[in-house]
Amino acid sequence: MPSFLSCVAPLCRAFRPLAIFNHKTHRQNPLFAALFSSSSRPRSTVSAERSREVIKTKQRRLSVIHDPYLNRGTGFSADERERLCLRGLVPPREQQLEQQIKRVMATYYRQRSNLDKFQYLSLLMDRNTVLFYRILNDYFPELAPIVYTPTVGEACQKFHAIYRRTRGMYFSMDDRNHFRTMVYNWPRPHVDVIVVTDGSRVLALGDLGCNSMNIPIGKLALYVSAAGLNPLRVLPVVLDVGTDNDELRENSLYLGLPKKRLKGQAYLELIDEWISAIRQRWPDVLIQFEDFSSDVANTLLERHRYASAPVFNDDIQSTGCVAVATILSSLRARGKPISAITNETIVCTGAGSAGLGVCHAIVDAMVDAGSSRDEAYSRFYVLDKDGLLGEGATNRVHESAHKFIRSDLEDGMKLEDVVRKVQPSILLGLSGQGGLFTEQIIRDMAKFQKQPVILPMSNPSDASECTASDTFRWTNGRAIFASGSPFNNVTLGDGQLCHSNQANNVYSFPGLGLAVTALRISCVTDSMFLAAAKRIAQLLPDREVQNGLLFPPVKDLRSVSAEVAAAVGMVAVEEGLVREQIDDKLRTDAKAMHAFMHSQMWQPKYSHLVAEQAV
Numbered sequence: 001m002p003s004f005l006s007c008v009a010p011l012c013r014a015f016r017p018l019a020i021f022n023h024k025t026h027r028q029n030p031l032f033a034a035l036f037s038s039s040s041r042p043r044s045t046v047s048a049e050r051s052r053e054v055i056k057t058k059q060r061r062l063s064v065i066h067d068p069y070l071n072r073g074t075g076f077s078a079d080e081r082e083r084l085c086l087r088g089l090v091p092p093r094e095q096q097l098e099q100q101i102k103r104v105m106a107t108y109y110r111q112r113s114n115l116d117k118f119q120y121l122s123l124l125m126d127r128n129t130v131l132f133y134r135i136l137n138d139y140f141p142e143l144a145p146i147v148y149t150p151t152v153g154e155a156c157q158k159f160h161a162i163y164r165r166t167r168g169m170y171f172s173m174d175d176r177n178h179f180r181t182m183v184y185n186w187p188r189p190h191v192d193v194i195v196v197t198d199g200s201r202v203l204a205l206g207d208l209g210c211n212s213m214n215i216p217i218g219k220l221a222l223y224v225s226a227a228g229l230n231p232l233r234v235l236p237v238v239l240d241v242g243t244d245n246d247e248l249r250e251n252s253l254y255l256g257l258p259k260k261r262l263k264g265q266a267y268l269e270l271i272d273e274w275i276s277a278i279r280q281r282w283p284d285v286l287i288q289f290e291d292f293s294s295d296v297a298n299t300l301l302e303r304h305r306y307a308s309a310p311v312f313n314d315d316i317q318s319t320g321c322v323a324v325a326t327i328l329s330s331l332r333a334r335g336k337p338i339s340a341i342t343n344e345t346i347v348c349t350g351a352g353s354a355g356l357g358v359c360h361a362i363v364d365a366m367v368d369a370g371s372s373r374d375e376a377y378s379r380f381y382v383l384d385k386d387g388l389l390g391e392g393a394t395n396r397v398h399e400s401a402h403k404f405i406r407s408d409l410e411d412g413m414k415l416e417d418v419v420r421k422v423q424p425s426i427l428l429g430l431s432g433q434g435g436l437f438t439e440q441i442i443r444d445m446a447k448f449q450k451q452p453v454i455l456p457m458s459n460p461s462d463a464s465e466c467t468a469s470d471t472f473r474w475t476n477g478r479a480i481f482a483s484g485s486p487f488n489n490v491t492l493g494d495g496q497l498c499h500s501n502q503a504n505n506v507y508s509f510p511g512l513g514l515a516v517t518a519l520r521i522s523c524v525t526d527s528m529f530l531a532a533a534k535r536i537a538q539l540l541p542d543r544e545v546q547n548g549l550l551f552p553p554v555k556d557l558r559s560v561s562a563e564v565a566a567a568v569g570m571v572a573v574e575e576g577l578v579r580e581q582i583d584d585k586l587r588t589d590a591k592a593m594h595a596f597m598h599s600q601m602w603q604p605k606y607s608h609l610v611a612e613q614a615v
């Protein structure tokens with residue numbers, strides 16, 4: 001039987017010229033809309049109801065305890081102990097999650113370094129899924145910097161040295177022509193979200209090859225924790241296409257293929273083969289490209305975003321979404337209407353895929369607020385490692401940077417000179433260069449602006465272009481500050497409390513994933529990210545925003561994700577991209593959509609284990 005992809009892909013390709021860059025084309029072209037909105041497997045109509053979960057299992061004895069999704073440690077009920085033949089295999093006293101949390105957290109606090117904490121949590125994740133996610137939810141602000149940026153960066157650098165147990169899937173260049181059978185080695189029938197990396201640019205740490213596996217694992221942990229995706233239905237993937245990191249390649253403990261990176265056409269064909277294998281088994285799955293180096297990130301996104309089912313690039317699109325949300329929220333903080341985004345003057349350091357993704361997303365937001373596209377581009381000054389993109393830059397930068405090239409200033413102009421010359425309202429850091437925003441630059445920003453907006457978005461913390469405490473000291477607390485990796489709030493000598501915000505893509509991708517999964521959205525569009533950004537920027541009351549808080553606290557991420565999912569869902573309905581059968585109320589009522597998204601979240605609770613008769 002022909003696969004979904006083999007039927008749809010040629011059609012999609014035929015329509016690509018219509019679809020590229022303008023998602024609205026989908027909606028306006030009835031054939032395209034029909035193609036994407038027809039359901040590949042009909043299901044019953046979805047409403048806000050959801051039945052209580054019971055897990056049936058044929059497993060007994062130690063195989064129950066050794067399965068992290070079934071394991072409850074000391075938390076098996078008397079009934080489960082009896083029916084699943086666990087009597088005597090666990091200590092006699094039945095405990096609740098509360099006691100288990102207490103024991104785990106006490107052990108966690110005894111770990112000496114952040115890397116030890118990372119490993120301890122990984123072991124917990126391998127052993128007891130519900131307990132891991134309950135703890136991650138309850139202690140999110142404290143644990144997120146361990147399972148995610150910044151510690152996840154160190155855990156990737158040392159992956160080969162600390163490796164204990166496999167999680168996720170590896171597809172290597174030596175496996176070419178086998179991907180279509182390999183996908184069936186994954187033991188679970190349903191997958192909702194895949195985060196995939198080729199490890200070519202891990203955070204700002206460069207090429208870490210196969211060591212990058214902790215990035216997809218970490219991002220998917222956030223999907224589960226922050227948006228209630230089902231942990232049984234997520235799949236972390238590394239595409240091992242070699243590494244140009246000589247040190248790693250020559251290390252005998254390195255776990256990837258000790259080969260140089262595959263490049264060019266052969267590389268693109270490998271990715272095509274992988275996507276087609278994935279689509280063959282899981283036609284609807286959301287694929288998130290993560291930490292691909294700038295030379296391939298855009299190419300891959302453009303090649304696959306409309307040619308197959310839902311795909312997006314986190315570093316380009318979610319970072320763009322969060323940057324727009326940050327700017328809109330900062331306008332509120334500065335007492336301006338959000339339409340005043342059209343008047344911002346923006347200096348962006350970093351012309352890689354993330355930097356340009358952010359700039360393009362801001363251009364879209366300016367156009368949405370009434371600017372012409374050309375006017376919007378004219379508000380930007382973009383720099384790469386060789387300085388300002390002036391007329392000489394055409395040959396050295398990706399095509400998507402061309403619109404940002406300035407003809408009015410000298411090519412290669414230094415950051416400090418650009419800041420003095422153009423007196424920006426916003427300074428964006430996507431350069432991956434820790435400390436790039438010097439005291440002089442930040443002080444100059446504070447000379448030109450009453451409330452300069454300083455956004456060092458590079459990760460992990462060492463790569464941040466400036467720290468929160470320096471920024472607030474150098475601006476006497478007047479700056480509006482948001483960074484990619486977390487910084488503590490700062491109290492200045494005079495007692496003034498300055499809020500350090502975390503403008504991280506965790507505010508956007510989990511909610512997007514929830515919407516795509518719950519509604520079986522067929523294509524991820526830029527307008528979904530814009531709607532999400534506008535929603536995020538409106539979540540806090542004026543009083544808090546005026547105090548310099550730009551986002552709700554990360555402990556409230558589940559509720560942020562429901563808002564993002566609802567905003568994305570409403571756009572998907574409008575654009576005709578929802579494949580799930582949904583009732584009219586969901587189509588028309590934003591509140592019902594929001595409640596629906598909440599109802600779809602997986603909760604880290606021990607659901608009742610029922611012994612199924614083994615045959």
Ligand SMILES: O=C([O-])CC(=O)C(=O)O
Pocket residue numbers: 149202203204291314315458459484485504505
């Ligand atoms: O992981 C993060 O915190 C943000 C991100 O995607 C990156 O920096 O590549």
Ligand SMILES: [Mg+2]
Pocket residue numbers: 203290291314315
């Ligand atoms: Mg990333």
